[in-house]
Every structure is written in C-alpha cells, then in structure tokens.
Amino acid sequence: MKVSTKRMVLGAALIIAILALFLVLQPDDSNDDDTTTSSAPAVTTGEAGTSPGEPAKPIKPTPPPVPTVTVKDGEPEGGVLELDLKEGDLIRFQVKSDVDEEIHVHGYDLSKDISAGGTVTFAFPADIGGIFEVELENSAVPIVSLQVNP
Amino acid sequence: MIPFAHALASRGDLPIPAWLFAWGAAIVLVVSFFALSAAWRQPKFEETRWRAITPRLSRILFSWPVASVCGAIGALLLGFVVYVGFAGTDAPDRNFALTFVFVTVWLGFPVLSVLIGDFFRVFSPWRFLGRVVGGGVALLFRGPVPHLEYPERLGRWPAAAGLVAFVWLEIIYGSIGTSVSLSPEVVAQATVIYSIYTFSMMALFGVEKWNERGEFLAVYFNMFSQLSIFEVRDRSFGRRAPFSGAANWAKVPGSLGLVISAIAVTTFDGAQEGALRPAIEWLQETLGDLGFGVTEAVRGGDTIFLLIVIAFVAAIYLTGVKGMLGIPGAPSFAKLRESFAHTLVPIALAYLVAHYFSLFVFQEQAQFTFLLSDPLGDGSNLFGTAGTGIDYSVIGTSFVWYVQLIALLAGHVLGLVLAHDRAVFIWKDYRMATRSQYWMLAVMISFTCLGLYLLSVANQ
Numbered sequence: 001m002k003v004s005t006k007r008m009v010l011g012a013a014l015i016i017a018i019l020a021l022f023l024v025l026q027p028d029d030s031n032d033d034d035t036t037t038s039s040a041p042a043v044t045t046g047e048a049g050t051s052p053g054e055p056a057k058p059i060k061p062t063p064p065p066v067p068t069v070t071v072k073d074g075e076p077e078g079g080v081l082e083l084d085l086k087e088g089d090l091i092r093f094q095v096k097s098d099v100d101e102e103i104h105v106h107g108y109d110l111s112k113d114i115s116a117g118g119t120v121t122f123a124f125p126a127d128i129g130g131i132f133e134v135e136l137e138n139s140a141v142p143i144v145s146l147q148v149n150p
Numbered sequence: 151m152i153p154f155a156h157a158l159a160s161r162g163d164l165p166i167p168a169w170l171f172a173w174g175a176a177i178v179l180v181v182s183f184f185a186l187s188a189a190w191r192q193p194k195f196e197e198t199r200w201r202a203i204t205p206r207l208s209r210i211l212f213s214w215p216v217a218s219v220c221g222a223i224g225a226l227l228l229g230f231v232v233y234v235g236f237a238g239t240d241a242p243d244r245n246f247a248l249t250f251v252f253v254t255v256w257l258g259f260p261v262l263s264v265l266i267g268d269f270f271r272v273f274s275p276w277r278f279l280g281r282v283v284g285g286g287v288a289l290l291f292r293g294p295v296p297h298l299e300y301p302e303r304l305g306r307w308p309a310a311a312g313l314v315a316f317v318w319l320e321i322i323y324g325s326i327g328t329s330v331s332l333s334p335e336v337v338a339q340a341t342v343i344y345s346i347y348t349f350s351m352m353a354l355f356g357v358e359k360w361n362e363r364g365e366f367l368a369v370y371f372n373m374f375s376q377l378s379i380f381e382v383r384d385r386s387f388g389r390r391a392p393f394s395g396a397a398n399w400a401k402v403p404g405s406l407g408l409v410i411s412a413i414a415v416t417t418f419d420g421a422q423e424g425a426l427r428p429a430i431e432w433l434q435e436t437l438g439d440l441g442f443g444v445t446e447a448v449r450g451g452d453t454i455f456l457l458i459v460i461a462f463v464a465a466i467y468l469t470g471v472k473g474m475l476g477i478p479g480a481p482s483f484a485k486l487r488e489s490f491a492h493t494l495v496p497i498a499l500a501y502l503v504a505h506y507f508s509l510f511v512f513q514e515q516a517q518f519t520f521l522l523s524d525p526l527g528d529g530s531n532l533f534g535t536a537g538t539g540i541d542y543s544v545i546g547t548s549f550v551w552y553v554q555l556i557a558l559l560a561g562h563v564l565g566l567v568l569a570h571d572r573a574v575f576i577w578k579d580y581r582m583a584t585r586s587q588y589w590m591l592a593v594m595i596s597f598t599c600l601g602l603y604l605l606s607v608a609n610q
Contacts, residue, residue: 012184012563019177020556106160107542129547131162131609149164150547 066121069143071097071136076143084147085126092123093134093144101139105146107132158243158253158513161542165424166551166606174555174602178562182591185566189584193575195397195568200381200390212385221278228275228341230525235338239527243516245334246525251341252320253513255367257506260374264499267380267387270371271361276348277368280357283349297356300363305403308351310411312344312366314460317415321422322452363402373399373408373495377564393568400491409491410467412498413597414460417604420505421459422452424607430455466600467494470593474586479577489576490590493568497597500561504554504601508545515540554605562598566591 069081085091095103097114104111107128114120122134126148134144166174202208210216227250235247242248259270271277288294319340324332352360361368375381376396379389399405422430434451442450471487474480481489519538523531530536569590570583577583 012181015180015184016177016559016563019173019180109160109539128161128543130164130542132160133162147164148547 066092066094068094068096071095071099071101071143074099074136074139074141076141080142081144082147083144084149086149087126087129089126089148090123091126091146091148092121094119094121095143097136102137103134103143104137105132105134111137158249158509158516160540161508161512162609163508163550163554163605164547165608166554166602168606170551170555171602171606174558175599177559178595178598178602181559181563182566182595185563185570185591189570189574191574191580193571195391195394195571196575198381198390198394198398200383200388202383202386202388204387208385208387211387212382217272218278220272221275221281224273224275225278228345232338232341234525235334235336235341237526238334240333240335241527242332242334244520244524244527246517246521246527247334247337248332249513249517249521251337253510254517256316256320257502257510258514259367259371260499260502263371263375264377267378267382268372268375270368271382274361274365274368276345276352276365277357277361280349280352280361284352284357297359298354300355300359303403304363305405306363306369306408307404308364309366309369310404310407312364313370313408313411314415314456316366317419318453318456321419322449322456369408370412373405373412374499376492376495377499393564393571396492396495396568397572399495400488406467406487406491406494409494409498410464411460413494413501414463415456416498416501416505417463417600418456418459420501420601420604420608422455423609425604426455426459466596467593470589473589473592477577477582477586479579479582480586481576486576489572490569493565493572493590493594494597496561496564496568497594500557500598501601503557504605507553507557508550511545512540512542515544551605555602558598558601562594565594565597569594 067081067083070077081093083091083093095114096119098116100114100116102111102113103120103122105122105124107130108124110122110124112120112122126146129148129150132146132148133142134146135142231247231250234245238245238247263270284294319336320332323336348360348365351364354360355364362372363369376399377393378395379392381388381390381395400409418426421427430451433454434447437447437450438444467490468487471483471490474486474490475483480486516539519535519540523533523536525532566587570587573583573586573590574580577586
C-alpha cells in the first residue's frame with residue numbers, strides 16, 4: 001500500500017514534470033518564429049541598400065505616423081491611446097496638451113513636462129515586457145496604455 | 151481602471167496567451183484523470199502524527215523573553231503603520247504603510263505561514279498587547295478576570311466578515327471619483343478602528359479565544375499554516391505529516407465561509423481587471439443614471455459584484471457537495487459541506503500566488519529600498535537606499551505566466567489529494583468514494599479553469 005502510493009505520487013510528479021518541460025519548450029519555438037519573421041525584413045532592407053545584386057524594393061523606409069494623443073480639458077480625446085508592441089521595438093508616441101502638465105511613463109519611469117498648447121514626443125526602446133500606463137502626473141489621468149508583449 | 155495594483159506597482163501582467171491557456175487546461179484534465187485512476191484506498195492524512203523536533207531550540211524560541219520580543223516587534227510595527235499613515239506622504243506608493251499592510255503582510259504572510267507554520271501567532275501585536283494588558287489586570291485583581299463564553303456557533307464567521315471588510319476597504323473603498331487608491335491616512339484610521347474593535351472583543355471573550363476565532367489576520371494566516379508541515383504544540387516546535395494539519399481545521403463553524411471568502415475576494419480582484427469589467431462599468435453607469443454620485447456609484451457597483459462573486463464561488467463548491475449527497479452512504483449535507491471545506495485551502499493559496507505574484511515581487515523591492523529608508527516619503531534616507539527604485543525587468547512576462555500556471559496546477563492537485571483522502575475516510579466502500587470524487591473533481595476543475603480564464607482575460 002505504502003509503496004504503491006509512493007509510486008503514484010512519483011507518477012503524478014513525473015507527468016507534471018514532463019508537461020512542464022513541454023511548456024518550457026513551446027514558447028521558445030513560437031518566440032523564435034516571431035523574432036525571425038519580424039527581424040527578417042529589417043535584415044533584407046539593410047542588405048538591399050548595400051549589395052547591388054539584389055533588386056531594390058520600391059518601399060521607402062518612411063516611418064509610420066507617430067501615434068498621437070491629444071489632451072483636451074485634462075482628458076485624452078477619444079479615450080486612452082492603446083499601443084500594442086513587441087519587446088525590442090521602439091516605443092514612439094506624441095502628446096499634445098491644452099494644459100500645463102507632467103507626463104509620466106510608469107514602469108519605465110520617464111517624465112516630461114508639457115506646457116499648454118505644446119507637443120512632446122517620447123521615443124524609447126521597449127525593453128521591459130508588461131502593461132504600463134502613461135499618466136498626466138498631476139491629475140492622475142491615464143492617457144496612453146502600453147502593452148509590451150514578449 | 152485597475153485601482154489598487156496600479157497605485158503601487160506600475161507594471162501590469164500580460165494576459166495568459168491562448169496557447170498557454172490550452173496547455174494549462176489540458177494538463178489539468180490529464181492530472182485529474184490520473185488522480186482518478188490511481189489512488190490510495192485508506193485515508194492517509196486524517197491522523198496528524200506530530201512529533202517534536204529541536205527541543206532545545208524550542209525551549210529558547212518559546213521562552214517568555216523571546217515571545218515578548220517578537221510580540222513587541224509586532225506592536226512596534228503596528229504603531230509605526232499608524233504613525234506613518236497619519237504623518238507620512240499622501241502618495242500611496244511613497245508611503246510605507248500601504249505597501250507594508252497590503253503587500254508584505256497581506257500577500258507575504260500567507261506564503262510564509264505555509265513555509266514555516268503559524269508564526270504570526272507570536273508576532274501578532276493585538277495578541278501580545280492583549281496578553282500584556284490581561285496580565286496587568288490579573289495582577290491588579292489578584293487573579294484572572296472571567297470572560298464571557300464565546301458563542302461557538304459563531305466560530306470563524308467574525309474572521310470571514312473581517313476578511314471581506316478588509317478587502318472591500320482595499321479595493322473598493324479606495325475608488326473615490328477618479329482617484330485610484332486608498333490614502334495612507336485612511337489605512338491608519340482603519341488600523342486604529344480595527345485595533346479598538348479587536349481589543350474590545352479580546353476583553354470580552356479572552357485574548358486567545360478571539361485570536362483563534364475573530365481576529366481575521368490571525369485566523370487567515372492560521373488557515374494557510376494548516377498546509378505547513380510545521381506546527382507548534384505546547385510551546386514545542388514540531389513536524390507533522392504533510393497535509394495532515396488541514397484535515398481537522400474545518401470542524402469549527404464558519405471555516406467554510408472563511409475559505410470561500412478568501413477565494414472569492416481574489417477572484418473578484420482578478421475579474422474586475424478583465425472578465426467582469428464591462429459588466430461592472432455598466433452597473434456603475436446605471437447607478438450613476440439613477441442619481442447616485444460618482445463615488446457611490448463606483449463603490450456600489452463594485453460591492454454588488456463582490457457579493458455576486460462570493461455567492462458564485464460558494465455555489466461552485468456547494469453544487470459539488472450537493473452532488474456527493476446523492477452517493478449511497480453519504481452523511482448529511484451540513485456534515486458533508488464541512489468535511490470537504492479544507493480541500494479549498496490550497497485553491498485559495500493558488501489564487502493568491504497566481505494573481506499577486508508579480509505585484510509582490512515588484513513592491514517588495516520598494517519595501518526594502520526606498521520605503522525602508524524613507525518611510526514617510528519626506529526625503530529622509532535612513533539606510534542609504536532611498537534613491538533605489540523598483541526594477542521592473544527582474545522577472546520576464548512569460549516567467550510570470552509559468553508561475554501563475556504552476557501555482558494553479560499545484561493548488562488543483564493538492565485540493566484533489568485532500569478531497570480523495572477525505573472521501574475514502576467517509577465512504578468505507580471504495581467504489582462509492584470514487585464516485586463521490588467525480589463531483590469534487592468537477593469542483594476543482596471549475597476553480598482551476600476559472601483561475602486560468604481570469605488570467606487569460608486580465609488587463610485587456
């Protein structure tokens with residue numbers, strides 16, 4: 001009786017261990033796929049510029065428009081701006097405000113002052129995963145939500 | 151809006167992705183069927199089999215000078231929380247009191263209780279001060295003063311009520327208008343009010359009695375210490391067979407209420423960040439349209455949903471009990487309900503770890519750096535760590551997912567183990583015991599998958 005229960009506990013532990021191992025392996029695969037697909041175009045465009053053998057792609061490297069949130073009467077127009085990014089990306093966004101405020105990016109702990117009628121641009125690498133809020137520090141009103149995925 | 155967590159740690163957990171959710175659910179099913187197919191036929195954990203270890207260490211640890219020092223530390227910390235709450239900064243994240251009460255104590259002590267046993271008994275400021283005053287009064291009257299008889303039917307119900315009230319204060323009362331967190335001053339006020347209430351009850355019913363039944367922190371941490379292999383008996387430190395402590399815990403009335411509340415408050419906190427958020431916001435807007443002020447509408451909507459979640463969690467468990475009632479040889483519903491209550495303690499622990507692990511890791515960095523050196527948030531630097539902040543990159547987002555998943559799975563397995571053991575104790579016929587366990591299996595799968603689901607839609 002005692003031996004069989006021990007064996008059972010061991011069996012259960014083994015199953016968990018095996019499945020846990022599977023789990024650990026699983027995201028590595030998907031991660032690798034993701035990183036190769038996302039980094040591939042960057043590499044090819046870089047080579048296209050240097051090696052003349054490759055047919056140059058007609059796409060110009062124009063950066064996408066910077067996401068902008070406009071603060072009107074102390075509130076973000078159209079609600080909180082949601083940005084969904086991957087770790088390693090460059091986080092860029094612009095804030096326009098009609099009030100004097102301090103803009104605080106939580107987690108990354110970056111702050112910039114903005115004066116009424118002014119525009120402030122943030123650009124920093126997304127090196128911490130998770131969900132972060134960007135707030136108007138004095139009124140504690142959230143204006144941007146950053147989601148940085150692995 | 152995520153009121154409490156955001157006032158402190160500034161990094162929110164990413165929702166568990168679909169593939170991990172699927173894996174988690176699959177493992178739960180595999181483990182569960184394994185548990186059904188190969189299990190023991192004689193109860194193993196009903197007898198505690200406690201034996202003393204390190205008697206010499208026990209003699210020092212439980213001598214009155216050491217106990218007094220421990221109690222005094224607790225009392226000083228209680229006083230400090232009140233002082234810092236009143237005198238310190240209004241910013242919740244820069245004030246020692248909030249992080250200490252709601253993260254270090256509330257989230258850290260349950261885990262520590264599982265690891266080393268019911269240590270809070272020795273450090274409880276209320277028990278210590280109550281004993282000191284009680285001793286003084288006894289000296290004055292030359293003999294112990296008689297107390298009222300504690301109504302045993304009340305059991306642990308006062309603690310269950312205290313737990314719900316505490317969490318209500320933490321995550322519901324804090325939302326005032328657009329402000330997102332409890333102010334340190336309110337924490338200090340609440341601590342003072344709770345202390346007065348606790349001392350009054352101790353004066354009425356006796357210090358030890360109230361500490362075991364009504365003082366919700368002591369009762370809550372003691373609940374988790376039932377999972378520990380360490381237990382103190384007669385001032386002697388000892389070891390017991392794993393899981394055997396929990397077997398007798400739920401015999402006191404109200405224990406089921408306590409563990410259900412513990413699961414429900416974490417469920418509510420998780421659900422309000424994702425699954426229930428649209429529904430809660432709808433109710434709050436409706437209440438606002440009915441003419442309630444913003445604060446009343448927000449608190450009212452949250453409170454109604456907290457009660458709904460408590461009822462929902464209770465319903466999951468009671469449905470399982472109702473099902474077991476149909477198995478030939480089952481005892482009464484009340485007896486059955488009490489008999490399996492302790493199997494939910496691992497679930498409560500799993501929920502706590504899964505939901506708050508990252509918050510704890512981030513906020514404890516603050517606790518031991520800037521909050522330690524600058525508890526009032528007034529610019530002092532006692533230990534030279536005031537300039538150090540929280541490093542949000544210490545744990546990766548996928549690491550958090552695995553901790554959450556493993557916590558839920560471990561709670562699931564532990565709950566099943568305890569339930570199976572109790573079943574073979576109640577039903578001498580092994581076939582009937584197994585049949586009863588289909589129901590508990592359904593209960594545990596429901597709780598584990600609910601936990602996984604909440605994590606998969608959190609913060610979205």
